[in-house]
Amino acid sequence: MATAGGNSSYILNLAQNTTSFALANGEFAYFGADAFPKYGITFNGVLTKGSISSSTVRNGYRGIHLYASSHNILTGNNIYSNTGIPGGISLQDSSNNILTENNCFSNAVDGIYVYNSSNNTLTQNNTYSNYHAIYLYNSSNNTLTRNNTYSNSNVGLYFESLSSNNTLTGNNSYSNSYGIYLWNGPSNNTLIGNNIYSNSDYGIYADASFGNAFIDGNMGYSISGDSLKNTSAEVYYQPGTPAESLILQGVRLNPTAGIHVTGMDVAGASLISYNQDYDTGTVRIWGNYQLAGSTLTLDYTTQLYVSTATTPKLMRGTGHSAIVEATYDNYAVSQLITINYRSGSWHVDGSSTGIDMLTFTGSQPSLNVPAGNPQFSMNFTQVGTPQEGDTVDFSLTAASNDANKQKKLLFGYSAADYNGRDSAQRQPRRHGQHPYRHDSRELHLLPVRGFRRFHGFVLLVYQYGAGRHTSKWQ
Secondary structure (H helix, E strand, O other): OOOOOOOOEEEOOOOOOOOOOOEEEEEEOOOOOOOOOOOOEEEEOOOOOOEEEEOOOOOOOOOOEEEEEOOEEEEOOOOEOOOOEEEEEEEEEEEEOOOOOEEOOOOOOOEEEEOOEOEEEEEEOEEEOOOEEEEOOOOOOOOEEEEEEEEOOOEEEEEEEEOOOOOEOOEEEEOOOOOEEEEOOEEEEEEEEEEEOOOOOOOEEEEEEEOOOEEOOOEEOOOOOEEEOOOOEEEEEEOOOOOOOOEEOOOOOOOOOOOEEOOOOOOOEEEEEEEEHHHOOEEEEEEEEOOOOOOOOOOOOOOOOOOEEEOOOOOOOOOOOOOEEEEEOOOOOOEEEEEEEEEEEEEEEEEOOOOEEEEEEEOEHHHHHHEOOOOOEEEEEEOOOOOOEEEEEEEEOOOOOOOOOOOOEEOOOOOOOOHHHHHHEEEEOOOOOOOOOOOOOOOOOOOOOOOEEEOOEEEEEEEEEEEEEEEEEE
């Protein structure tokens, strides 16, 4: 019998019709070698299409490899004990593929590797006992939903290089060394409702990453609310690198290990957290948070932030598009919105609200979704004849819903050797201008004498109504 990955046998898909290549209920063992395109099961080329379902691919070099291949479906497969790099399922220069309910485990390096690939959908995959679970390298506009990444020896969810504008909803990353690793440039990724816990090093490790947002999720708590801290810290910034930044909104964060501030040692390295741990009306800042050409307003009568939506992206199909015209603060829910064509109609589904928020046919202007108490409105354009499964998606983020509540600005530490270990908010001052505006009901931060330092924390003096009060946070 051939040794793992040492067999000259392989499967090469060159079919250009989806129905012409369909592997189902098969077992494929000891396939492949370290020679392109003989890796194992390979879809090779721009026009290749097909599907693999309910099959086992094991003890080979690579399990399944898609090269410059799009609009494929891999579902319900077991991919394990493959010895090559990256190992389990790999996508290279490939887009608009669907990976659903696959089990990728005990592969030498990665469970699922996405390289230079975009607009792929990964849903309900279990990746465990690999080195890395799901690894995105230079890959953008992908959607990862309800995946479980656990018991991997290094990273659960890895984003490297220009892996940007990805959407992650409802994923669980636990019992790895690192829950999420952001390295060397990933930016503007939106993470909604994810649970990162019980990792032996850090929940989120950030190294030269910028503008990523973690919304309505748990750090150091399981989905059921159990306190299961990430051992070393919930969030860690790599020291001495370009200034990292991260935004938290409505996150529950375990205070036992908390935020590790060693890497907040350069100008602009900061973390800002809104309404953390159910503490409505609060803004917490670690590090050196900078405002450039804008104003941080903490007003009793207004919300800390409004509802927003990302740019809709075409995940499957040809030419269809959507434009979000407006989001509605009173009703918007933080979730993934999926516009999916099935059974002759377009169905708008929400990962939190549920299926069929609205159904419609053809192109439609100014659709309120749902029709009553709408969360958003959109223009939708259908191109040609849609096919079953065509999909457009985007993420919707709720407003803070904290108007008419007292606001508090709280400061944590920065690195021990930076700024006397105190966090600071900095804004360039122009003559006659103040960075904070106020009325009789607004929390007013005194622009010069308002910051007083006492043994490693900041005592913030502010004016609220007619009196002065103090707020401190260590």
